[in-house]
Amino acid sequence: MQNDKPILSISGVTKRFGASVTAVDDVSLDIREGEFFALLGPSGCGKTTLLRMIAGFEVPSEGAILLEGADISATPPNRRPINMVFQSYAVFPHMSVFDNVAYGLKVAGTPRGEIRAKVEEALSLVKLDGFAARKPDQLSGGQRQRVALARALVKRPKILLLDEPLSALDAKLREAMQLELTRLQKSVGITFIIVTHDQGEALSMADRIAVMEAGRVRQVAEPEVLYSRPNCRFVADFIGKINLFMARVVRAEGDLLHLESDALGHVDLPCPEAMAHPAPGSQITLAVRPENFRLGGEAGADDLHIPGRITDHAYFGGHSSLFVEDKAGNSITVSVQNGPSMLSEADKCDSLHIFCSKKDVLILPE
Amino acid sequence: MALFARRRLEERPGPLAYHRRLFLRLIFVGSLVFLYAPIITLIIFSFNNSRRNIVWRGFTLKYYEKALNNDGLIEAFVNSLTIAGVSTVISVILGAMTAILLWRFRFPFKAPVEGAMALPIVIPEICMGVAMMAFFIRIGWPTDLIWPFNLGAITIAHITFSYPFVAMIVRARLASFNREEEEAAKDLGASEWQTMRDIIIPFMTPGLVAGALLAFTLSLDDFVITFFTSGPDTVTFPIKVYSMVRFSVTPEVNAASTVLIAITIVFTAVAMWLQSRSSQDGR
Ligand SMILES: Nc1ncnc2c1ncn2[C@@H]1O[C@H](COP(=O)(O)OP(=O)(O)OP(=O)(O)O)[C@@H](O)[C@H]1O
Ligand SMILES: [Mg+2]
Numbered sequence: 001m002q003n004d005k006p007i008l009s010i011s012g013v014t015k016r017f018g019a020s021v022t023a024v025d026d027v028s029l030d031i032r033e034g035e036f037f038a039l040l041g042p043s044g045c046g047k048t049t050l051l052r053m054i055a056g057f058e059v060p061s062e063g064a065i066l067l068e069g070a071d072i073s074a075t076p077p078n079r080r081p082i083n084m085v086f087q088s089y090a091v092f093p094h095m096s097v098f099d100n101v102a103y104g105l106k107v108a109g110t111p112r113g114e115i116r117a118k119v120e121e122a123l124s125l126v127k128l129d130g131f132a133a134r135k136p137d138q139l140s141g142g143q144r145q146r147v148a149l150a151r152a153l154v155k156r157p158k159i160l161l162l163d164e165p166l167s168a169l170d171a172k173l174r175e176a177m178q179l180e181l182t183r184l185q186k187s188v189g190i191t192f193i194i195v196t197h198d199q200g201e202a203l204s205m206a207d208r209i210a211v212m213e214a215g216r217v218r219q220v221a222e223p224e225v226l227y228s229r230p231n232c233r234f235v236a237d238f239i240g241k242i243n244l245f246m247a248r249v250v251r252a253e254g255d256l257l258h259l260e261s262d263a264l265g266h267v268d269l270p271c272p273e274a275m276a277h278p279a280p281g282s283q284i285t286l287a288v289r290p291e292n293f294r295l296g297g298e299a300g301a302d303d304l305h306i307p308g309r310i311t312d313h314a315y316f317g318g319h320s321s322l323f324v325e326d327k328a329g330n331s332i333t334v335s336v337q338n339g340p341s342m343l344s345e346a347d348k349c350d351s352l353h354i355f356c357s358k359k360d361v362l363i364l365p366e
Numbered sequence: 367m368a369l370f371a372r373r374r375l376e377e378r379p380g381p382l383a384y385h386r387r388l389f390l391r392l393i394f395v396g397s398l399v400f401l402y403a404p405i406i407t408l409i410i411f412s413f414n415n416s417r418r419n420i421v422w423r424g425f426t427l428k429y430y431e432k433a434l435n436n437d438g439l440i441e442a443f444v445n446s447l448t449i450a451g452v453s454t455v456i457s458v459i460l461g462a463m464t465a466i467l468l469w470r471f472r473f474p475f476k477a478p479v480e481g482a483m484a485l486p487i488v489i490p491e492i493c494m495g496v497a498m499m500a501f502f503i504r505i506g507w508p509t510d511l512i513w514p515f516n517l518g519a520i521t522i523a524h525i526t527f528s529y530p531f532v533a534m535i536v537r538a539r540l541a542s543f544n545r546e547e548e549e550a551a552k553d554l555g556a557s558e559w560q561t562m563r564d565i566i567i568p569f570m571t572p573g574l575v576a577g578a579l580l581a582f583t584l585s586l587d588d589f590v591i592t593f594f595t596s597g598p599d600t601v602t603f604p605i606k607v608y609s610m611v612r613f614s615v616t617p618e619v620n621a622a623s624t625v626l627i628a629i630t631i632v633f634t635a636v637a638m639w640l641q642s643r644s645s646q647d648g649r
Contacts, residue, residue: 077552078552078554078555083553090546091547092565104555108555155555
């Protein structure tokens with residue numbers, strides 16, 4: 001289904017509320033046809049505002065939104081082939097499930113017989129067959145959300161927007177719905193744009209993710225790339241857990257940077273392509289994921305090793321987090337798989353070495 | 367012995383079991399008596415076979431017959447119902463529109479406008495009455511129109527004081543409306559007008575019914591303002607009753623009042639039934 005043709009182009013869009021609030025700041029994005037795209041960011045970073053501009057409820061202060069090449073910035077929401085699932089679901093309380101789902105077809109003047117067939121199809125798509133006659137107050141939160149989903153899908157939009165659709169559900173149901181949403185998206189082939197502040201949700205569902213901070217897009221990439229090669233400190237910190245170390249550039253030798261860090265010692269690493277070569281003496285940030293550290297064992301030729309001691313640990317079932325303090329007093333988080341003897345062994349050693357491979361050390365600008 | 371102790375414990379009223387405390391029961395019964403004893407007396411004495419209507423002299427329906435044959439009373443009755451009906455319809459329309467305006471739009475001097483709208487509620491009725499009379503005389507409102515147009519002045523006065531109540535009730539209801547429902551309707555392709563018809567008005571309905579009920583009863587029993595705006599040909603029921611009572615308190619007045627009470631009760635019951643049905647539909 002997926003190809004590289006953008007179905008939606010957001011180019012240089014800025015949204016200001018009054019003089020002081022810039023909710024969305026010069027955002028440019030291309031959304032490809034048929035993809036599952038996620039807007040991810042902390043609360044208040046402008047995700048909802050961006051989504052509402054795509055839906056047509058807000059008009060951009062600057063920039064343009066193009067749907068299949070045509071500028072829709074000034075088109076009212078009821079004339080856009082884009083539908084939305086609202087954060088509160090906004091199911092019409094005085095209408096039955098059937099009438100809710102049929103509403104969009106009714107106002108479009110679809111013939112009655114056709115409406116019945118389409119509504120039934122949409123309801124079975126979201127597994128609500130047999131609920132048609134119910135009123136929304138006789139439904140659970142999860143079921144109400146399915147009504148909102150069916151109501152939008154029945155219109156066969158070019159793009160479906162979802163604003164934090166899973167945030168009101170409990171953990172178990174949320175996980176089930178994540179799977180179901182991706183399955184649904186693949187089966188209907190409609191482009192989905194989902195807003196979320198839950199990085200796990202974005203990583204597990206989306207084909208591509210845009211990470212936003214304070215109205216700006218910091219990185220747009222596939223989940224694996226975002227996790228393994230974050231392009232800045234903010235993204236690295238926001239996606240998953242990561243250890244950050246300050247380092248000083250000693251000198252640059254072609255593409256190789258010689259760095260000095262009080263936690264990692266002397267490291268030489270290739271400079272990332274996207275980054276301008278830093279001047280000697282400048283500060284940069286190094287980052288290592290907790291699961292890229294190893295405890296004990298033999299150090300390879302290319303490995304960094306850090307002496308330290310375990311100050312604390314937290315048990316998470318499948319894995320544990322160990323908090324290691326190095327000689328300079330930095331706290332480093334190390335994630336280990338829980339084997340039968342792992343913890344007791346780690347508990348014993350008061351002083352130990354942790355290792356990590358050089359290729360797992362990330363250089364972050366800023 | 368232990369069983370007995372348990373029973374004593376159960377019989378002591380809990381902290382929230384107010385209905386089981388003697389003192390509160392007495393207050394409850396007392397207030398019911400003070401509220402309804404006069405009304406019940408009025409109804410009972412409408413069947414009294416005595417012209418002076420002070421002591422009970424036996425059952426009769428003749429005063430109902432007399433009231434029905436009293437053309438002046440019937441005319442006043444019809445006038446009152448006409449005024450109440452027309453002013454209710456117009457008050458509900460105006461009130462709903464005002465509520466939507468205040469809820470939906472931002473405009474300069476919104477707070478003063480909102481305050482001014484509530485003025486007819488707080489201004490003493492007597493002042494309203496005098497002001498209305500002065501106003502209609504000043505603009506030379508014609509007094510010699512044929513029925514029902516001669517009721518115009520009273521109807522306008524009634525609309526003036528009852529539509530703010532409707533506006534306030536509907537406005538309070540709209541405050542709890544989820545704006546995302548409106549956006550959802552538009553997102554699904556509904557125009558502004560379709561959204562209003564299919565989403566917002568159904569949501570307002572309980573407020574509209576409550577407002578209509580209030581406007582109707584306010585209009586039906588208004589005396590002061592009506593007194594200043596009515597002429598010799600436009601007598602309403604309360605004014606007619608007042609003039610009859612000044613003569614003498616006959617069971618005829620009781621009979622007419624009883625009929626009015628019955629009509630009000632039926633109307634209220636229908637409105638409450640409508641409201642409970644629509645609140646079953648929505649929230
Ligand atoms: N109508 C508005 N008027 C003024 N400021 C607004 C308006 N809507 C949003 N904002 C501001 O714009 C910023 C971005 O808001 P937005 O709702 O897009 O955040 P968000 O990323 O969706 O956050 P959350 O995850 O909490 O939903 C916030 O600082 C918010 O206060
Ligand atoms: Mg939001």
